[in-house]
Amino acid sequence: MNKVRRLYATLLRRYGPQGWWPAESQYEIIVGALLTQNTNWKNVESAISNLKRAGRLEPEGLLCTGSGELEALIRPSGFYRQKAERLRALTRKYLEIAGRQKSGARAVSREELLAVKGVGKETADSILLYAYGKPIFVIDAYTRRFCKRHSLFEGKEYDEYREFFESSLPRSAKMFKEYHALIVRWGKENGQEKKTKK
């Protein structure tokens, strides 16, 4: 049993299952993944609840919402102008994937998500893992801090971290979901040391 697995057991014992991703639908996960970019989750919840209340938290409904109205609804999540635009692009991709799945065509790929403007590696991987159940380990700022703090791994590239975790753990989406959630939970209780000036 390696250190990565032992730490997982420790976190799970300390915090219990986190039950991520907190959402009522697959589409809500995708919307949350985009809105949470560099943003406090509380603000995202507020934006999502606005969308829900307005009946816009579904792909077709969101796409037929005017720019001004959409921006106003997601305003609490910050970067609201660009996020409104990017949310539309991602929603179109989501519908395209859904249509394909219905006809049994090829499955969702990381590349096509990355091709959507506003979707970077973390967002793409969050979507693949939490919305589509693909066994891909999500790396975020907390994960890097976690690695450093526990002397697990010190790399540079996003994919180096991802491969480190994926090669240290059984290939299980269920475990990847829980581990990432636990790291975030850990991160919220362990503020960063100093802030090396990003």
Next chain:
DNA sequence: GGCCAGGTGTAAA
């Protein structure tokens, strides 16, 4: 009042 939050795209060096 400044720092931070479950990043990403773009432009310049």
Next chain:
DNA sequence: TTTACACATGGC
């Protein structure tokens, strides 16, 4: 390839 900066709100 690396670094710098814009994007923006809300909580402490």
